[in-house]
Amino acid sequence: MDKEKQAGLQEKVRVEFESYSHNEQFARVVTAVFMARLNPTMEELEDVKTAVSEAVTNCVIHGYEDRIGTIRMELSCDHGQLTVEIKDWGMGIGNIDQAREPLYTSKPSRERSGMGFTFMETFMDSMEVRSVVGEGTTVTMKKQIGNKILEKKVV
Numbered sequence: 476m477d478k479e480k481q482a483g484l485q486e487k488v489r490v491e492f493e494s495y496s497h498n499e500q501f502a503r504v505v506t507a508v509f510m511a512r513l514n515p516t517m518e519e520l521e522d523v524k525t526a527v528s529e530a531v532t533n534c535v536i537h538g539y540e541d542r543i544g545t546i547r548m549e550l551s552c553d554h555g556q557l558t559v560e561i562k563d564w565g566m567g568i569g570n571i572d573q574a575r576e577p578l579y580t581s582k583p584s585r586e587r588s589g590m591g592f593t594f595m596e597t598f599m600d601s602m603e604v605r606s607v608v609g610e611g612t613t614v615t616m617k618k619q620i621g622n623k624i625l626e627k628k629v630v
Contacts, residue, residue, distance in 0.1 A: 485551075485552065485553050485554070486512075486551065486552050487549065487550070487551040487552075488505075488509055488549070488550050488551075489547065489548070489549045489550075490505055490547070490548050490549075491545050491546065491547045491548075492545075492546055492548075493543050493544070493545065493546070494534055494535045494538070494539045494543050494544045494545070494546050494563065494565075495535070495543065496532070496535050498531065498535075498546070499528050499531045499532055499535065502527050502528070502531045502546075502548055502561075503524045503527055503528055505548065505550070506523055506524055506527045506548075506550060506559065507520060507524060509550045509552075510523060510550075510557065510620065512552075513552060513555060513557065513620040513621060514620075514621060515620045515621060516621070519618065519620050519621070522598035522599070522618065523557065523559065523598065523599070523616075523618055525594060525598050526559070526594065526595045526598045526599050526602075526616055526618075527548070527559060527561070529591040529592075529594045529595050530559075530561035530591070530595060530614045530616070531546060531548070531561060532591065533591050533592075533612075533614070534546045534561065534563040534565065534612070537565070537566065537568075538563035538564075538565025538566055538567075538611065538612055539563065539565045539566070540565075540566065544563060544564060544565055545563070545564060546561065546562070546563050547560075547561070547562045547563075548560070548561050548562075549562075552620075555619055555620050555621055556617060556618075556619055556620075557617065557618050557619070557620050558615065558616070558617050559599075559615070559616045559617075559618075560613060560614070560615045560616075561613070561614045561616075562611065562612070562613040562614075563611045563612055564610065564611040565611050565612065566608070566609065566611075567606045567607050567608040567609055567610055567611055567612055568604070568606040568608070568612055569608050571604050571606055574592060574604075575592040575593075575596075575604065592604070595614065595616055598618075599616040599617060599618045600617050600618045600619055601616065601617045602614065602615070602616045602617075603615045603616075
């Protein structure tokens with residue numbers, strides 16, 4: 476297999492940006508460009524972009540609150556399995572189970588809907604949250620893009 480074909484099967488990109496709310500849009504665009512090589516459906520593309528948007532917004536609103544910090548986004552693909560990891564070095568989450576409950580928000584005064592994790596879980600195949608109070612949070616989401624399962628060729 477030539478290098479170009481091999482690279483398309485397993486590939487990774489990492490980008491860091493500051494936790495300004497307008498960088499949520501930047502993260503969505505980077506995700507869309509990375510996914511383009513996988514030939515996703517519009518539904519797959521919109522699902523992943525929505526999940527990325529929610530994860531980055533959580534970093535901005537909850538991770539760093541009223542200060543600017545760094546958000547790292549890593550996108551990788553392994554034979555059509557897209558993995559998105561969003562990491563901050565902010566406040567961390569004290570009770571992950573509670574934070575994942577639909578409609579729960581730690582910022583009711585900011586008119587937050589409390590649906591961020593619910594949207595991420597709904598639009599992705601899997602989601603994992605790791606967090607340490609005072610050290611930050613990492614959200615890892617996975618989604619199979621297209622039908623990349625190799626079928627047996629019938630002769």
